[in-house]
Amino acid sequence: MSALKDRLRSDLVTSIKARDELRSSTIRMVLSAITNAEVAGKEARELTDDDVIGVLSTEAKKRREAATAFADAGRTELSEKETAEAAVIADYLPEQLGEAEIAELVTAAIAQTGAAGEGMRAMGKVMGVVSPQVKGRADGGVVAAEVRRQLG
Structure with missing residues (x-):
């Protein structure tokens, strides 16, 4: 059982109660990606914290790349949304190395x-x-x- 996944689930409930639309939709997307990773492959399995961090890293990278692409295309409102989602995901990742x-x-x-x-x-x-x-x-x-x- 992943403690990080449990933390994401409880934070989702908290953000829904607080009516934090950005945070709750981002956490929902991440939990969905985690579930997809769990059922991918031949047999379903529970992810470890390391596996969850891998999924979170991938999701954060997708958001950063999308933000850059939107910014390059002049779509600042979409770029800002992706950047904000990446910041929410970063809260769950380990401290980044300098x-x-x-x-x-x-x-x-x-x-x-x-x-x-x-x-x-x-x-x-x-x-x-x-x-x-x-x-x-x-x-x-x-x-x-x-x-x-x-x-x-």
């Missing part, structure tokens, strides 16, 4: 894998070590950019 922390993790992973002299060919090896450490705490694109920068 650039310095990501750089430290990447440097350690390069040292651990011995990838220092291999250049870009070692990118997959380094990402394989860093990705589990930053799951839900950093955007994969930002991490990949730092790995590229350090591998040069």
Whole structure:
């Protein structure tokens, strides 16, 4: 049983009672995505907190990408809605890592894998070590950019 999923459910009830339309609709969408993840595949299963964080990260990324796309298209009202939804989802994600922390993790992973002299060919090896450490705490694109920068 996921404590995070329980927290989302109780927060949904609270937000409905408070008539917080944005928060309640966003939490409903997230809970729906969690349910879809639970029933996907051959057999239904209960998600762990780590699995729920993975779903939340994916949903937050979708909102950020949609907000950017809407902003680029000049649809500011839709962009603001997506940004607000991403902020609600971010409340349930672990504390996000800063650039310095990501750089430290990447440097350690390069040292651990011995990838220092291999250049870009070692990118997959380094990402394989860093990705589990930053799951839900950093955007994969930002991490990949730092790995590229350090591998040069």
